Amino acid sequence: MIAAGAIAAILGGAISAYSAIRQGQQAEAVGRYNARVAEQQATSARQAAAADAETKRRQLDRILGSQRARYGASGVIASEGSPLLVMMQSEEEAALDVARVRYGGEAQGYGLQAEANLQRFGGRQARRQSYLGATGALLTGVSTAGGIYGKRSTGTTVPTYRGGYD
Numbered sequence: 001m002i003a004a005g006a007i008a009a010i011l012g013g014a015i016s017a018y019s020a021i022r023q024g025q026q027a028e029a030v031g032r033y034n035a036r037v038a039e040q041q042a043t044s045a046r047q048a049a050a051a052d053a054e055t056k057r058r059q060l061d062r063i064l065g066s067q068r069a070r071y072g073a074s075g076v077i078a079s080e081g082s083p084l085l086v087m088m089q090s091e092e093e094a095a096l097d098v099a100r101v102r103y104g105g106e107a108q109g110y111g112l113q114a115e116a117n118l119q120r121f122g123g124r125q126a127r128r129q130s131y132l133g134a135t136g137a138l139l140t141g142v143s144t145a146g147g148i149y150g151k152r153s154t155g156t157t158v159p160t161y162r163g164g165y166d
Contacts, residue, residue, distance in 0.1 A: 057094070
């Protein structure tokens with residue numbers, strides 16, 4: 001009877017250890033999956049920003065072209081004086097707008113990449129923690145079994161229920 005209890009304690013510890021390890025493996029797999037999703041989102045954000053920047057650049061090129069055409073149609077020389085300064089300022093603002101769009105996409109991509117790294121790290125940490133939990137479960141099972149077996153060898157008996165209420 002005591003040997004059965006010791007075996008049950010060891011088996012219970014082993015099952016708890018296996019369960020802890022499997023949970024850690026699952027958490028790591030979830031972390032890897034979430035990391036891949038975040039990396040894909042980062043790539044998409046960067047690509048979308050590049051496309052938006054190109055669209056913005058084309059739109060601003062059309063505006064600047066129209067501005068040059070209006071200057072030419074009105075007989076103003078756009079290559080000197082105030083018209084030149086206006087054109088230069090417009091081009092600088094256009095370049096800044098395009099850079100802002102690109103920067104926004106890069107910043108979003110960077111944030112998503114950081115999230116991917118965090119997810120991957122969290123998964124690895126969960127796996128490591130599961131090993132500690134498994135070790136604790138095994139040690140608890142062995143300790144319990146040793147306690148049960150030790151009572152047998154010292155002559156101490158474990159009370160058992162025999163039924164009835166006297």
